[in-house]
Amino acid sequence: MFRAVKATTSIFARFQPLHSPSTMLPAATKMPATRSRRSRPRGPPTARSMASAATATATVTTAASAPAAPARPQSPTRNEAHFSARRFADAPISAASKQGIKHEFLSDVQEATLDSALKGLDLLVQAKTGTGKTLAFLLPAVERLSQMELANRKISMLVLSPTRELALQIEEEAQALIAHHPFKVSHAIGGTNMNASAKRITENPPRILIATPGRLVDHLENTHGFVHLFSDLKVIVYDEADRLLDQGFRRELDKILGYMPDKTKVKRQALLFSATVSEEVKVVAKGALASNYKFISTLREDEINTHEHVPQQSMIVPFSQQLAATLAFLQQDRILHNGASKAIIFLPTARLVGFYYEALSKLPKGSLPPLYEIHSRKSQPARIKAADQFKDSKEGVLISSDVTARGMDFPGVTLILQPGLPPNSEQYIHRLGRTARAGASGRGILILDRDESFFLRDRTIAGLGITPVPQVATPGLYHLTDAELSSAAAEISKVLPLVSVETKAQAYRAFLGVYQTSIKGLGWTKSDLVAAANTFVRTALGWTEPELPSIEKKTVGKMNLKGIPGLNVVANTVKEPRGPPRQQQQQQPRAQAQRPRN
Ligand SMILES: Nc1ncnc2c1ncn2[C@@H]1O[C@H](COP(=O)(O)OP(=O)(O)OP(=O)(O)O)[C@@H](O)[C@H]1O
Numbered sequence: 001m002f003r004a005v006k007a008t009t010s011i012f013a014r015f016q017p018l019h020s021p022s023t024m025l026p027a028a029t030k031m032p033a034t035r036s037r038r039s040r041p042r043g044p045p046t047a048r049s050m051a052s053a054a055t056a057t058a059t060v061t062t063a064a065s066a067p068a069a070p071a072r073p074q075s076p077t078r079n080e081a082h083f084s085a086r087r088f089a090d091a092p093i094s095a096a097s098k099q100g101i102k103h104e105f106l107s108d109v110q111e112a113t114l115d116s117a118l119k120g121l122d123l124l125v126q127a128k129t130g131t132g133k134t135l136a137f138l139l140p141a142v143e144r145l146s147q148m149e150l151a152n153r154k155i156s157m158l159v160l161s162p163t164r165e166l167a168l169q170i171e172e173e174a175q176a177l178i179a180h181h182p183f184k185v186s187h188a189i190g191g192t193n194m195n196a197s198a199k200r201i202t203e204n205p206p207r208i209l210i211a212t213p214g215r216l217v218d219h220l221e222n223t224h225g226f227v228h229l230f231s232d233l234k235v236i237v238y239d240e241a242d243r244l245l246d247q248g249f250r251r252e253l254d255k256i257l258g259y260m261p262d263k264t265k266v267k268r269q270a271l272l273f274s275a276t277v278s279e280e281v282k283v284v285a286k287g288a289l290a291s292n293y294k295f296i297s298t299l300r301e302d303e304i305n306t307h308e309h310v311p312q313q314s315m316i317v318p319f320s321q322q323l324a325a326t327l328a329f330l331q332q333d334r335i336l337h338n339g340a341s342k343a344i345i346f347l348p349t350a351r352l353v354g355f356y357y358e359a360l361s362k363l364p365k366g367s368l369p370p371l372y373e374i375h376s377r378k379s380q381p382a383r384i385k386a387a388d389q390f391k392d393s394k395e396g397v398l399i400s401s402d403v404t405a406r407g408m409d410f411p412g413v414t415l416i417l418q419p420g421l422p423p424n425s426e427q428y429i430h431r432l433g434r435t436a437r438a439g440a441s442g443r444g445i446l447i448l449d450r451d452e453s454f455f456l457r458d459r460t461i462a463g464l465g466i467t468p469v470p471q472v473a474t475p476g477l478y479h480l481t482d483a484e485l486s487s488a489a490a491e492i493s494k495v496l497p498l499v500s501v502e503t504k505a506q507a508y509r510a511f512l513g514v515y516q517t518s519i520k521g522l523g524w525t526k527s528d529l530v531a532a533a534n535t536f537v538r539t540a541l542g543w544t545e546p547e548l549p550s551i552e553k554k555t556v557g558k559m560n561l562k563g564i565p566g567l568n569v570v571a572n573t574v575k576e577p578r579g580p581p582r583q584q585q586q587q588q589p590r591a592q593a594q595r596p597r598n
Contacts, residue, residue, distance in 0.1 A: 082131040082298070082439065084111035092118065093143050096180035101139070107132035107438075108298045114140055122270045122293035124241070124285050126277040128309075129433020130409070131298070133273045134173050134239070141235040141271065142174075145207065146181055151232040157208040158230070159237040160216070160256070162244055164189040164380060165387050166407040167210045170239060174208055183207040190215045191380030198223040205229050213244065213252035220259045227259050233268050236260070238288065240406045241272035242281040242426065245288070257288075275433060276426040310436045313478055314446040314456060315469035317485070319532070320539035322419040322447050323359060324489035325480060329445055330368055330397060331488070332478055333415040337395075341369060343415040344398045346405060346431045348423060349596040350375035351503075351510035355541065356419075357399045358503050362495035368397055375401040376597050401598035405431045413437075416444040421452045421518055425460035445469065445478060451522050451532070496542025505549035508537040512551070513596035516559050530566040 083105045088098055091106065091114060106114065109127035117123055117140030127133055141157050150156050159174075161167040167189045174185040186206035188197050194215075201209065202225050219226045238244045244253060260268075270289050274281075282295065317325045326345060334341040347353045357373040370393060372386040383403070390398045391410050398410070405427055413435040422428040428446070435442025446466065448455060455461060470479045512533045515522065519529050537543040550570040556562055 082108045082128065084108055086111050093139065094146055094181075096146065097139060097143060097177060099180040100177040101135070102176070103132075103135075107136070109133055109296075110136045110139070112296050112298050113137075116294050116296065117141070117269075117271065118143060120144060120267075120269050122290040124272045124277065124282065124289060124293060124295045126274060126296070127298040129275045129430060130437025132438065133275075134170055134407075134409075135177070137237045137239070137271045137273055138170075138174050138177050141237065141269070142178055142181060142183065142208075144269070145183065145234060148234060150207070150234070153205045153229075154232040155205055155207065155209045155229045156232060157235040157237070158216075158233060159208065159210045159239060160244055160253075161210060161212055162240050162249065162406060163403050164191055164212055165374075165383060165404060166239065167212055168384065169407065169409060171210045174210065178208070185210065187211065188215045188219055189380075191383070194218065194222075198226070202226060202229070213249050213256060217252050217255050220256065230259065231261055232266060233260055234266075235269045235271065236288075238270070238272045239274075240430075241274045241285060241288075242276050242278065243274070243406060245272075245281055245284045253288075263290075276429055278426070310432055310442055310444055311477075312432065312444040312446065312464055312466040313469045314448060314453075314466045315480060316448055316450055316453055318539075319420075319449045319536050321485060321489055322449070323356065323540065324485060324492045325447050326356070326417050326419050327360070327363075327368075327492060328480055328484050328488040329415065329417055329447075329478055334369065334395075337414045339395055340412065340414070341395050342390075342393065342397075342410070342413045343417060344400060344404070344410070344413055344431075344434050345417045345419065346400055346402065346422070348401070348420060348514045349510040349598050350377040350401050351506040351596060352420070352514075353399050353401050355499065355503050355507035358499045359492065359495050360397070360399070362498040363491060367491075369393075369395040370397070372396060372398045373400070374398065374404055376403055402427060402431070403598060404434070408434060409437060410434055411437075412440065414442055416442070417447065418444070419447040421448065421455055421515075421522075422446070425458050428455075428461060443478070451524070454521050454523070493542070497544070499542065501543075501545065504537065504541040504543050507541055508533060508543070508549045509551055509555065510596040511536050512559055512561070516561065526561055526564045527566070530561065530564050534566055 084107065086106045087104055088101050088106060089104075091098075109125065109131050112127075113123060113125055113136050117137070125133065125136065127136070137159075145156050148156075159167075159170055161170055167187050171185055171187045178185060184204070184206040185208040186201060188201060188209060188211040190212050192215075197215070198219060201219070202223060243249070270293070272285055272288060277285075277297075286293075315325055330341075330343055330345075333343050345356060347356060353373060353375040354377070357371060360368060361371055370389075372390045372393075374383050374386045378386070386398070387404065387408070387410075390396050394412075398404070402423065404410075407430075416432050416435050418428065418431060422431065432444045435444065446455075456466065467477065470477055471481055473479050473481070512529065515524075515532065516526075516529055519526065522528075524532065534548060537549060543549065548566075548568040550568045552572045553569055554572045556567060556569050561567060
């Protein structure tokens with residue numbers, strides 16, 4: 001088993017104040033600088049890490065309108081670079097692939113897997129978020145295809161992705177890699193026109209297909225000739241393998257594999273990659289792997305978890321103040337990264353994303369960087385547009401559900417905010433992994449109500465070194481004084497009346513739906529849940545109507561809250577509201593069917 005030995009020095013110097021503030025607000029701050037190329041024990045900074053370091057070294061001046069300045073993080077981070085000393089130029093790969101790769105050194109996971117993958121072995125691979133797993137599976141697979149006799153007009157490589165955005169991102173990376181190969185790549189993802197993708201794929205079959213499971217099953221079952229395209233499949237990749245193998249996708253995966261050629265007749269390679277691979281996943285994964293498969297982890301023996309190198313903090317505030325705390329941290333991040341603050345706020349459901357987005361958009365113009373919103377209730381073109389705009393933005397705030405929590409590579413993200421209970425420790429880690437990618441730095445803050453604080457005692461989470469957000473300015477940490485929280489709360493109280501009643505009602509129902517799945521951990525009874533939601537709607541969402549938002553009888557039943565007093569239960573509407581098209585629902589995992597959509 002490969003276990004990489006990593007450089008222990010940070011590629012970033014500590015945050016250093018340039019000079020003291022001459023006013024109440026600090027004047028300027030120097031952000032982390034990269035170590036000189038000479039002093040790097042391993043590969044040099046890449047274009048991307050250079051770019052993010054350049055951003056990070058910008059001098060920071062506070063805006064006049066900004067709140068009291070945060071203490072400058074003195075970077076307790078030991079943000080390691082995950083690059084090996086092996087150059088792509090020296091790797092046993094084709095000139096065509098070399099031309100398509102823009103990096104100089106292989107990352108640790110690329111180095112650790114290349115030789116085994118080139119031999120055609122099945123692999124189960126675990127490596128930290130943002131360390132180049134995509135190229136680690138694309139490169140050897142493309143190399144092997146380039147040396148094989150391939151049947152004409154067949155798909156030779158299938159990459160499965162749990163989300164549409166990730167599928168498109170993988171396609172883009174594959175496109176760059178194969179630019180000098182005689183291969184084509186295409187996608188099959190939900191939320192797009194089924195007939196158009198059927199035509200595109202069957203009329204001109206790509207050598208590589210990137211697909212989300214739901215849409216792929218749809219094509220296999222309904223598109224004439226589709227199954228036949230896979231009769232010579234050579235490689236199947238499961239990106240975010242643990243997610244694909246969990247209950248939510250199990251049925252789709254079984255169907256997909258049922259349509260693929262018999263492995264004993266057509267030999268194919270399986271590559272399973274993720275940042276989180278639990279012992280249970282290892283057991284389930286065996287079903288997708290040959291018996292002589294290799295498990296490769298680039299985590300060191302002493303690394304208890306995947307992301308402890310990103311400084312993380314937690315803040316306990318009542319539900320009613322979580323939005324205000326979120327705003328205060330966004331403002332601090334803006335001061336710290338003058339003109340280059342890129343934050344993501346992760347929320348557990350589409351409706352709560354909608355509420356945060358609407359509320360924050362009502363703040364006076366210029367209060368925050370541009371806001372973007374992504375969740376499953378947005379149309380696919382709107383999701384793609386928001387993801388692209390946030391990727392390309394110099395500064396911005398993305399408010400998102402978990403549809404972007406895995407795999408998405410948004411450059412230069414400085415802060416991950418997680419208000420409210422994350423679904424589980426794996427999801428916390430993947431969300432956090434949207435920052436500090438490819439050797440860059442970044443931070444995370446988890447904002448919990450006291451009742452949600454049990455999450456911090458989860459075995460994995462407890463091992464991550466999460467430190468509390470101090471209530472006084474403290475070097476090296478984001479902080480939140482009572483005055484700052486009150487000031488943000490005052491700003492929020494002005495915008496809540498501007499948020500639509502429907503948005504608030506939907507967020508209220510989403511709260512009930514999400515928290516009912518965690519009442520055991522929260523130590524709540526069903527009555528406690530209803531009481532918490534009823535307080536939440538008035539204090540956090542600013543609901544001022546005399547009657548609470550209504551909930552249909554059938555929804556109450558689905559939430560297991562029948563007979564619990566305190567809800568405004570109404571009869572079911574006669575006609576079922578029309579759901580989104582079938583393919584748009586396919587990423588909704590079955591195991592979470594009781595939870596509201598994300
Ligand atoms: N050898 C390399 N040198 C420098 N940068 C690299 C290298 N390989 C990949 N990258 C860049 O690192 C970033 C993260 O890569 P990628 O998205 O593949 O990470 P990942 O490990 O799959 O992350 P996640 O676990 O979040 O899915 C991308 O911007 C990619 O272009």
